[in-house]
Amino acid sequence: MSMSTTTSTEETTQLVIASQKGDSTAFGVLYDQHVRKIYDFVYYKTMHRQTAEDLTSEIFMKALDKIQTYKPHKASFTTWLYQIARNTMIDFFRKNKHHSVNINDETIERTLTDHSDMHTATDAVLRLEQVRSHLNQLTPEQRDIIMMRVWQELSYQEIAAIMDKSEANCKMIFSRGIKELRRVMPLTLFLWFLITS
Amino acid sequence: MTLKQTDLTVLLEELYNIDPSLQEHEAKLKELLRELIANKPDTEFNEQFAAKLKVLLMERQAEQSKNSFFSSLFSTRSLPALLSGAVIMSLVLVPLLSTNTPKELRGSSDSIAALFAAPSITAVKKQAFGELNVPAGSSEAASSPQGMGGDRADQAAGFGGGGTAASSKMIVAPEVTYKYIYKGEEISGLTDTVSVYKRIKGTATQQELGQYLAGLGSDMIDLKKFGSTKLTNFQLADTDKKGYMIDVNMEESMISVNPNQWWWAEQNNCKNGICPELPRIQLSDMPSDEEVIAIATNFLRDYGVDTSNYGQAIVENDWKRWYEQMENKSEYYFPDALTVVFPFTVDGQTVYDPSGRPSGLRVNVNIRNNTAMGLWNLIPQRFEKSDYTGVTSADEILNVVQRGGLYGYMPYLRTEQTVKEVSVGTPSQVLLQYSDYDGMRTNELFIPALLFPIIDAPKDAPYLNTHVVVPLVKDILEKHKNIPDGPVYIMDDVKTDDTVTTEPAPLPEVRILPVQ
Structure with missing residues (x-):
């Protein structure tokens, strides 16, 4: 067999074209390359595994249904996929206004299990909740950009394409979000140092 | 973090x-x-969820392209031109799964056809197939050079010294054993990263078909009570042409075609299960390799099997070696069927089995009527590819060569034992078809390996293989390095446990001697 493998990003466009022609294996490769990133993106915004899985499924179904509309010259496939993800999240939060980004019971249980000592385990859960609550005090844009930059390690260029903003604007939003966190966190950090010292 | x-x-x-x-x-x-x-946060990413979603997406895409698939299928274009790979599948399954199929099966037909039609290699993360160094006792074994086998899991580590109680499965070492001596060029080109290929088998549509068939109902038994079921294989009979049986193994993603024994019995005038004795095949009846390959190739072409993804066809001609060994050649029974192998190629590399024979699509040809009797091992060539650590030490490789490959023997010396030398030449790089059992399931892997040709062997050893194969994946070589996967022999000075009965192994080449 003479088929060659396609894994590099510059060949993503070839995969998309093949997928637009109905090649299911090509879409499968695209899926493998992106499913983790998209799932993590959704999880960071919902902090709930089941919800993240449901929404990830919805996002990829939409991507498959819309694959014929994707134009390589307009944006990278990754960016296009993230845009679908972000729009899906906006719709989700619009319909579920009561949904808050809090740690759930499963996360608590897992965090407690990860630590052998109950004292440090409880402390870890508290810190986790603190970080979550601080992020909740940011604007959605600030929160999104901080999570994409710090947790998903996306570049500002990628973030700008996803958010449909300029790079400079995204950097400014990131900076303001960090300043806001710095403003609300010092007292908490001080307390944390007291508890752990 | x-x-x-x-x-x-x-x-x-x-x-x-x-x-x-x-x-x-x-x-x-x-x-x-x-x-x-x-x-x-740890996002709790679940691989099973991702795998299931992928299957749903693939089926959704197949459903979306269904209309164009069926319209092109029933156009004036020929079927072989439309589909590559196993068009046999389309001949038998597409009429079955037409647009009149119940709604719950509408996605299945294209999924099945796509599964058997499209060769592919998908790159996945490094070491995606897990550890490949599960203990050798749990791996499937290939046939050994002398046809010896044995339950490897039962074998005790009785080598290297005495004092170990002998297992009832141990056998006495043969009088003659072989040592493989490398006579080729310096081994070079070894890399610390190699690509391992895993064949993708099975399909989610097995579940759909299983549920559908179980739901059809029966007055004799309620199949739905068995809960979740899946279709693992089915058989179709062609009764009006050449009398073939088509076996589709969905679990293994494999098609085989075999003669319908009843139809062929009728053709050969068999009555009440008794067939007239057929005249013995003579040497002059044996066709040339070219003739046999042509019969096999035409058979595949007639049924729309595309051989462009396979290597050069070869005929398995072991009979020639055995015939040469016969002292009284007039007593030799020539085979009335020969096998043509169309070797698999993956990423441009030919595939071999652990005994050093090309592995691939097999077609059986009946010598008496110059007809292909069937085929076996027709598989969709769909693989995942993952990087693993390679073997970089030529010495390690030659240690395995010395004993005749992965499943060779350590030449335990007995006072009566004769060691004969076999010369092997410069190797070529190939892929080795290897079964890796991880304790729960068998993964079919295709791993980089070196294929050493035997260039000089004792004339009185027709049962030796023609090649020695050594894998280049570090995990796999480590697994086999210290524990020979052939039988373990009783040493002359090993004391046996009185409570254990040593039974002779039923192997014609070994003469059993009493344990001292």
Whole structure:
């Protein structure tokens, strides 16, 4: 067999074209390359595994249904996929206004299990909740950009394409979000140092 | 999560470039960013969820392209031109799964056809197939050079010294054993990373078909009571042409075609299960390789099997070696069927089995009527590809060569034992078809290996293989390195446990001697 493998990003466009022609294996490769990133993106915004899985499924179904509309010259496939993800999240939060980004019971249980000592385990859960609550005090844009930059390690260029903003604007939003966190966190950090010292 | 200093430095530099005044708060910013990074959530990513979603997406895509598939199928274009790979599948399954199929099966037909039609290689993460060094006792074995086998899991480590109680499965070492001596060029070109291919088998539509068939109902038994079921294989009979049986193994993603024994019995005038004795095949009746390959190739072409993805066809001609060994050649029974192998090729490399024979699509040809009797091992060539650590030591490789390959023998010396030398030449790089059992399931892997040709062997050893194969995946070589996978022999000075009965192994080449 003479088929060659396609894994590099510059060949993503070839995969998309093949997928637009109905090649299911090509879409499968695209899926493998992106499913983790998209799932993590959704999880960071919902902090709930089941919800993240449901929404990830919805996002990829939409991507498959819309694959014929994707134009390589307009944006990278990754960016296009993230845009679908972000729009899906906006719709989700619009319909579920009561949904808050809090740690759930499963996360608590897992965090407690990860630590052998109950004292440090409880402390870890508290810190986790603190970080979550601080992020909740940011604007959605600030929160999104901080999570994409710090947790998903996306570049500002990628973030700008996803958010449909300029790079400079995204950097400014990131900076303001960090300043806001710095403003609300010092007292908490001080307390944390007291508890752990 | 471990915070890399570079991550923190990069983030801080970015912030200072955006707003230089933030430098005044560097200490607090460092703590803040450390806290953010350290509390990056574990997203609980579930591989099973991802795999299931992928299957749903593939089936959805197949459903979306169904209309164009069926319209092109029933156009004036010929079927072989439309589909590559196993068009046999389309001949038998597409009429069955037409647009009149119940709704719950509408996605299945294209999924099945797509499964058997499209060769592919999908790259996955490094070491995606898990550890490949599960203990040798749990692996499937290939046939050994002398046809010896044995239950490897039962074999005790009785080599290297005495004092070990002998297992009832141990056998006495043969009088003659072989030592493989390398006579080729320096082994080079070894790399520390190699690509391992895993064949993709099975399909989610097995579940759909299983549920549908179980739901059809029966007055004799309620199949739905068995809960979730899946279709693992089915058989079709062609009764009006050449009398073939088509077996479709969905679990293994394999098609085989065999003669319908009843139809062929009728053709050969068999009555009440008794067939007239057929005249013995003579040497002059044996066709040339070219003739046999032509029969096999025409058979495949007639049924729309595309051989362009296979290597050069070869005929398995072991009979010639055995015939040459016969002292009284007039007593030799020539085979009335020969097998043609169309070797698999993956990423341009030919595939071999552990005994050094090409592995691939097999077609049986009946010598008496010059007809192909069937085929076996027709598989969709769909693989995942993952990088593993390669073997870089030529010495390690030659150690395995010396004993005749992965499943060779350690030449335990007995006072009566004769060691004969076999010369092997410069190897070529190939792929080895290897079964890796991880304790729950068998993965069919295709791993890089070196194929050493035997260039000189004792004339009285027709049962030796023609090649020695040594894998180039470090995990697999490690697994087989110290434990020979052939039988373990009783040493002359090993005391046996009185409670254990040593039974002779039923092997014609070995003469059983009493244990001292």
